[in-house]
Structures are given as C-alpha cells and as structure tokens.
C-alpha cells in the first residue's frame with residue numbers, strides 16, 4: 001500500500017465524487033466508490049495517478065482518473081488543479097519520463113516538433129465547466145486530464161495527431177500526451193496542445209452577440225461552415241490509414257443506424273422521471289418519436305463513413321481575431337469509447353452544430369432574457385450550411401439535397417435525445433432545452 005492509499009478516507013469518496021462537475025452519472029445510484037489503483041509518479045512527497053471505481057446498484061461500474069498529491073499533510077484528491085502539482089506533470093512531460101510501479105507504467109510524451117515546455121512552468125486552471133479537467137501551462141499549452149477512463153486510445157489523441165500531421169490550421173496543435181499501461185487497463189490519460197490565448201469560447205460569444213447584435217454572429221457562421229467542411233474533407237482524405245480511411249456504409253447502414261437510435265429512445269424513455277415538470281411536453285411520446293424516426297428513414301442513405309469530431313457544438317469552438325479553432329475531439333463523453341471511435345457520416349457533426357444554434361437561441365432567451373429574432377435560427381442554419389457545402393468534399397455526402405436533409409434530420413433527433421440524457425445527468429436545470437428541440441422536431445413536416 002502506498003502512502004497516498006493510506007491517506008485517503010474511503011468514507012468520503014461517494015460524496016466527493018458525485019459532487020464533481022465531471023462525474024458523468026449523476027442520475028445513477030452509486031453503490032460504492034473505491035480506490036481501484038494508484039500508480040506512483042513520485043515517492044517523496046507522494047504524488048501519483050489514482051483510479052477511482054464507482055460501482056452502481058445496476059451492477060455496472062466506471063473508472064475515473066484522479067491526480068493525487070499531498071497538501072499540508074493531507075491528501076488532495078484533485079491535485080491537477082493545484083499549480084505546484086500540475087507543474088510536476090509538466091516536468092514529466094518535458095522529460096518524457098516513463099514511471100514504472102507495481103501495478104503498471106505511465107509514459108509521458110512530448111512531440112519532437114512541438115515548442116519546448118520551459119522549466120519551472122507556470123500553471124493555472126482553465127476555469128471552465130468541463131467533462132474533464134484542464135490547466136494552462138506557461139500560457140502556451142493546455143494540459144487536459146481525461147476523467148472517465150476506458151481501455152484504449154482516446155479519440156482526441158488520435159484526431160489531433162491526424163489533423164496536426166496534416167497541418168490543418170483550425171485546431172490547437174497536439175504537443176504531447178500521457179498514457180498508462182496497467183493491470184487494470186491501458187488507456188490515454190491526458191493530452192497537451194497549443195493554448196489559444198486569444199480565443200473566445202464560441203458558445204459564450206454566441207450568447208453575448210445574440211443579446212447585443214444577432215446579425216454579427218450570423219455573419220461569422222459562413223466561415224465556421226467552411227472550416228468544418230474543410231476539416232471533414234481532410235479527415236476523409238487518407239485512404240491508407242485504416243483508422244481514418246473513408247468507408248462505404250454497409251447495405252443495411254441506414255436501418256442499422258435507425259435501429260440504434262430507436263433503441264436509445266426506448267431506453268431513455270423507460271428511465272425518464274415521472275415528476276419532472278420540464279419533461280411534460282414529451283411525456284409519454286416515446287412511441288411517437290420512434291414512429292417519426294421510422295418515417296424519416298425511408299429516404300435512402302449514401303455518402304461515406306469517416307472519422308469526425310463526434311460532439312461538435314458551439315462550445316467546442318474558439319474564435320480568435322482571425323480564425324475559428326475547433327477543440328475537444330474526444331466525442332460525446334456519455335458514449336462508450338468504441339462507439340466514439342466509429343466512422344459515421346460527417347453529417348452527424350453538422351447536425352450537432354445545427355442543434356447548437358437551437359440551444360443558443362433557447363439559452364439566450366431562458367438564461368439571459370434576450371428576445372432572439374424569430375428567424376435567427378433558420379438563418380444561422382442556412383448560413384452555416386452554405387459555407388459547409390462550399391468547402392466539403394461532396395463525394396463524402398449522400399447524393400442529392402433530399403437525402404442530405406433526411407439524414408441530417410435523423411442525426412438531429414439522435415443528438416436531441418442524447419442531449420436530453422446528458423442534461424438529466426449533468427445539468428437538470430437545462431432539461432427544457434433538448435425537450436423543446438424534440439418537441440419541435442416532432443412537429444416539423446417530413447421532407
């Protein structure tokens with residue numbers, strides 16, 4: 001047993017873990033939280049990576065990464081956000097250290113082409129609400145520690161490596177990462193990338209401009225569409241890398257897709273709480289949504305399946321004075337890693353962004369009491385799509401406007417259902433936003 005192990009009070013873990021913003025299962029009944037593993041990075045003073053295992057009454061479990069340090073004689077469960085501790089991780093990255101311990105190895109990597117990470121790095125937390133935890137190193141790099149861990153390479157590392165190698169200009173370039181090879185699992189633990197110091201969060205910018213000058217934000221969306229179109233074209237451009245080469249959808253592609261979404265809708269509706277007033281507009285309408293999905297799926301599919309962002313929305317963009325930057329390529333955190341790595345139609349990303357315009361319009365009214373122009377969302381969609389189609393490699397998309405629109409509608413429904421689950425688990429006070437989206441999709445005529 002390490003010193004860190006002995007210092008952790010197991011009794012407090014359930015309460016502590018379930019209170020964290022990044023704990024992803026707030027609506028599930030936690031039976032127990034235990035320390036499953038500690039991998040030592042330094043003996044004195046003790047510092048290491050801990051794996052917390054949350055077990056649920058349903059019999060499943062999840063693993064979460066902790067960066068463990070000691071502060072004033074007590075163990076800090078969240079040492080990543082404390083500058084002196086995060087600086088140790090920075091040292092390990094700079095030195096490309098390999099830390100061996102009884103239960104596994106942690107390897108730190110810094111890319112040879114990346115700018116050097118200075119000694120005595122300054123560290124500050126990024127200060128944003130997140131699924132993971134990030135700090136800014138030396139005002140030049142962001143180090144993100146993934147919280148929920150699953151075996152395998154994290155898609156964010158794969159995607160940034162691919163796009164950085166092709167010098168795609170609208171990302172924050174990958175500079176390093178750290179990973180564990182342990183008894184319990186082999187997994188990416190974190191990534192480091194360029195810090196975009198002059199970037200404004202696209203979601204915050206949308207809410208501010210929707211209040212002050214809604215046309216200004218619309219004017220920015222053509223370029224955002226162009227960037228996403230170019231990003232998809234690059235992601236579908238390498239026929240030699242099996243992890244990225246575009247694939248033909250199998251013959252049963254669309255029916256498989258709709259069957260999966262159908263199952264998600266069924267599963268979600270079974271566990272919807274009865275006593276949540278925000279759910280009222282869609283209460284008991286699970287069958288109606290599933291019927292709608294079946295009707296939408298009667299238009300043929302086509303196009304290619306490619307690696308894509310997987311969780312694209314305004315909050316995954318930064319706007320600098322001269323460019324859009326796309327961030328956070330790990331896919332939807334509420335889905336299993338194998339699913340997040342799967343090739344799908346790039347229209348899935350497009351639908352995510354379109355849903356985000358709906359979110360921004362609702363949130364601007366609900367959270368900021370702004371009166372958003374009635375046609376804002378439709379104009380946002382049109383402007384973004386125009387830019388996207390101008391720059392996208394069209395052979396990756398289904399042929400014809402009707403097939404594109406139909407597939408987009410299916411993905412928008414899928415996203416809205418995902419968002420409902422996400423908000424129930426993470427931000428119950430936001431539930432009304434995806435509910436309004438689902439309600440509206442139910443009312444729209446089918447193409």
Ligand SMILES: Nc1ncnc2c1ncn2[C@@H]1O[C@H](COP(=O)(O)OP(=O)(O)O)[C@@H](O)[C@H]1O
Pocket residue numbers: 126128129130131132133134142144172193194195196197199201315316318327328329330
């Ligand atoms: N490379 C970067 N440069 C500047 N800010 C960043 C960078 N990466 C992330 N951020 C900021 O941190 C926030 C959270 O990052 P994100 O990658 O979305 O984390 P998570 O995986 O936890 O959701 C973003 O909304 C953005 O404001």
Ligand SMILES: O=P(O)(O)O[C@H]1O[C@H](CO)[C@@H](O[C@H]2O[C@H](CO)[C@@H](O)[C@H](O)[C@H]2O)[C@H](O)[C@H]1O
Pocket residue numbers: 130131132203311313314315316328331332333334352355356357359419422
């Ligand atoms: O950014 P994450 O990878 O953590 O993504 C998750 O959280 C997002 C919220 O932070 C959530 O996005 C939803 O809310 C956004 C506004 O906060 C909005 O722009 C998106 O359109 C909406 O989907 C995302 O779904 C979730 O996976």
